[in-house]
Amino acid sequence: MFQNKWAIIGMAIFCSILWGSAFPVLKVSYIELHLAANDTMAQIVFAGLRFLLAGLILLLFLFFTNRSQLLVKRSHILILVLFGIIQTAVQYFFFYNGLSKVSGMQGAILSSSGTFLAVILAHFYYRDDRMNWKKAVGMITGVAGIIAANWGQEIQFHFEWSGEGFMILSGLTSAVTTIMTKELAADIRPITLTGWQLTIGSSVLLLIGVPQLSEQSITFTPFGLGLLVYAALISSVAFALWTNILKYNKAGEMSIYSFLTPVFGTILSAIFIPGESFNLFILAAVSLVAVGILAINYQGQLLSSVKPLRRNVG
Numbered sequence: 062m063f064q065n066k067w068a069i070i071g072m073a074i075f076c077s078i079l080w081g082s083a084f085p086v087l088k089v090s091y092i093e094l095h096l097a098a099n100d101t102m103a104q105i106v107f108a109g110l111r112f113l114l115a116g117l118i119l120l121l122f123l124f125f126t127n128r129s130q131l132l133v134k135r136s137h138i139l140i141l142v143l144f145g146i147i148q149t150a151v152q153y154f155f156f157y158n159g160l161s162k163v164s165g166m167q168g169a170i171l172s173s174s175g176t177f178l179a180v181i182l183a184h185f186y187y188r189d190d191r192m193n194w195k196k197a198v199g200m201i202t203g204v205a206g207i208i209a210a211n212w213g214q215e216i217q218f219h220f221e222w223s224g225e226g227f228m229i230l231s232g233l234t235s236a237v238t239t240i241m242t243k244e245l246a247a248d249i250r251p252i253t254l255t256g257w258q259l260t261i262g263s264s265v266l267l268l269i270g271v272p273q274l275s276e277q278s279i280t281f282t283p284f285g286l287g288l289l290v291y292a293a294l295i296s297s298v299a300f301a302l303w304t305n306i307l308k309y310n311k312a313g314e315m316s317i318y319s320f321l322t323p324v325f326g327t328i329l330s331a332i333f334i335p336g337e338s339f340n341l342f343i344l345a346a347v348s349l350v351a352v353g354i355l356a357i358n359y360q361g362q363l364l365s366s367v368k369p370l371r372r373n374v375g
């Protein structure tokens with residue numbers, strides 16, 4: 062299934078829809094749980110709870126289906142801990158805190174930096190994942206789509222390290238972990254890798270945030286708990302699928318699909334959040350990103366090779 066071209070495309074789009082749905086879910090969660098936009102520790106704790114629950118969902122799934130897959134080699138433990146810290150703790154520390162200090166349009170555009178960087182890293186790291194005109198078209202139309210989806214929002218041309226800087230660092234971390242995911246998935250089963258990295262990374266976030274959390278920073282309600290569970294399911298399912306996808310396919314080519322995430326986030330926000338509406342700019346955004354994906358798939362060359370990739374050591 063993870064080597065079939067159309068199945069891979071469908072799953073990549075499905076992952077983008079899941080991650081895109083996190084945008085309205087998080088916005089509604091902040092309101093329901095009374096999270097202040099400038100309360101860094103509350104945001105870290107909320108992220109930690111979300112990803113800890115996501116990791117435990119996957120580990121419990123393995124416990125009841127195939128307990129032997131819960132175990133990893135002793136030689137993998139240290140790198141797995143490092144991966145969990147980078148993939149979950151570091152990346153989402155930068156993302157959650159940076160996003161609270163930039164406009165929606167800036168956040169969407171800056172978050173796409175991870176896609177650019179992942180394609181560039183793959184170009185230098187893998188011999189058969191070089192930059193070409195298809196990827197260039199995909200990236201250009203992807204950014205244009207994100208801008209179109211967020212057209213009309215306030216955008217300010219200034220740089221703040223804790224805002225724009227953190228969003229770029231989040232993108233850089235995402236790019237690095239894209240390569241790490243592909244490499245680690247070759248030796249560790251994708252669900253095992255995803256479950257442990259989410260659990261480890263979220264534990265670090267909670268160790269940082271809980272001791273510094275002020276009283277009544279988070280007010281849990283039944284609806285708020287439901288949103289938290291859904292957000293956790295988004296992470297567990299999407300990350301598990303994405304890890305499998307990266308295991309069998311080129312990191313640079315698959316990263317292009319990440320442009321769909323903020324576009325779907327804008328569409329779903331327009332549907333579920335009062336005050337936000339669907340418009341022609343959103344339709345234009347979907348069309349632009351679709352053009353990029355079609356360019357990547359032109360003449361059926363996407364996913365044409367699913368052989369193990371060799372490192373570019375030259």
